[in-house]
Amino acid sequence: AQKITQTQPGMFVQEKEAVTLDCTYDTSDQSYGLFWYKQPSSGEMIFLIYQGSYDEQNATEGRYSLNFQKARKSANLVISASQLGDSAMYFCAMREGNSGYSTLTFGKGTMLLVSP
Amino acid sequence: EPEVTQTPSHQVTQMGQEVILRCVPISNHLYFYWYRQILGQKVEFLVSFYNNEISEKSEIFDDQFSVERPDGSNFTLKIRSTKLEDSAMYFCASTWMVETQYFGPGTRLLVL
Numbered sequence: 001a002q003k004i005t006q007t008q009p010g011m012f013v014q015e016k017e018a019v020t021l022d023c024t025y026d027t028s029d030q031s032y033g034l035f036w037y038k039q040p041s042s043g044e045m046i047f048l049i050y051q052g053s054y055d056e057q058n059a060t061e062g063r064y065s066l067n068f069q070k071a072r073k074s075a076n077l078v079i080s081a082s083q084l085g086d087s088a089m090y091f092c093a094m095r096e097g098n099s100g101y102s103t104l105t106f107g108k109g110t111m112l113l114v115s116p
Numbered sequence: 117e118p119e120v121t122q123t124p125s126h127q128v129t130q131m132g133q134e135v136i137l138r139c140v141p142i143s144n145h146l147y148f149y150w151y152r153q154i155l156g157q158k159v160e161f162l163v164s165f166y167n168n169e170i171s172e173k174s175e176i177f178d179d180q181f182s183v184e185r186p187d188g189s190n191f192t193l194k195i196r197s198t199k200l201e202d203s204a205m206y207f208c209a210s211t212w213m214v215e216t217q218y219f220g221p222g223t224r225l226l227v228l
Contacts, residue, residue, distance in 0.1 A: 033214060043205055045159070045219035052215070091159065098214060103149065103172060106159040 003027065004092050004107035011112050013082045020067070021077040021110045023092035029053075031098040034075040036066065039089040039109070048090075051075060082114045118142045120220035122208050128226045132197050137223045139191045139208030148191045149209040149217065150183065152176070159207065165191065198227045 005024045013019040025034065036048040051059045051066045059066040067076040079086055089111050093104040121140045129135050141148050150162040163173045163183055170183065180196045191210075195202055205224050209217040 035216070037219070043224070044221040045207060045209075047216050047218060050215045093159075095214065102214070103161040103164055103174075104151075104159075104209075104217060105161070108158045 002107075003096075003105045004094055006092055006107035006110050008110045009108075011110055013112065013114055015084060015114055015116050016081055018078060018080045019082055019112065021079070021090050021092075021112065023075045023077065023107060025073050025075060025092075025094050027073075027094065027096050029096045033095040034066065034068070035093040035095070035104065036064070036075075036077045037091045037093060037106075038086075039091060041088070045091075049077070079112075084114050084116065087112060087114045120208055120210055120218050122206075122220035122223050124223060125221065126224045126226075128228065129198055131200060131227055135195050135198055135225065137193045137195075137206050137208075137225070139193070139210075139220055140189055141191055141208065141210030142212075142218060143189070145210035145212045145218075147171075147211050147217075148185070150193045151207045151209060151219075152204040153207065153222075154201075154204045162193070162206075195225075198225075200227050203227045 032053045034051045038046040049059050049061045049064045049066050051068045058068050063080045065078045089109045091109045092107045095102045123138045148165040151159050153159045161174050163177045164171045182194045184192045203226050205222045207222045208220040211217045
């Protein structure tokens with residue numbers, strides 16, 4: 001079974017609109033973390049936002065927020081007020097356990113295209 | 117702001133040759149990783165490194181791969197005898213806490 005599932009291969013949004021990128025995860029660990037990374041066409045992986053399994057509030061970082069629904073095992077990324085520069089591949093990832101050297105398991109990604 | 121750096125940005129090599137990919141993690145970080153991404157696919161974990169030894173490795177990380185932290189700043193990935201299927205983007209990452217992993221810009225390896 002996939003540990004991280006991103007069901008949207010591609011998403012289109014108009015500039016200044018909000019967009020939600022879906023992510024569901026599968027783990028039996030009680031302690032885990034969820035991450036979102038942005039990968040523009042240049043290839044680098046840019047860390048966006050993190051949510052710990054014990055965090056009671058949804059994480060926010062500027063225009064990014066993470067809609068964490070623990071019972072549903074979902075960790076959707078919400079980008080408010082989309083900009084042209086948001087066009088990129090977006091990956092959801094999970095760290096299982098609470099160790100610093102726990103590895104990340106990535107989903108297949110969602111390509112976001114922002115149009116003027 | 118400190119960042120992970122990687123060299124070279126691109127590497128082209130012949131099948132069977134050895135390559136060494138270099139990374140300089142963020143200076144106060146304790147945990148180091150290599151991941152790879154075959155073109156158009158998801159990022160896959162290769163190996164993690166802590167306290168000068170491998171802490172975890174994936175099934176991809178077979179005997180042709182090795183990692184080293186030779187001088188307290190560099191972190192290298194060596195592929196002894198490259199194969200066509202080793203062509204990928206290789207990312208180094210580092211962290212000192214569980215809340216994030218910072219990735220370098222990647223080395224794009226092409227094996228001919």
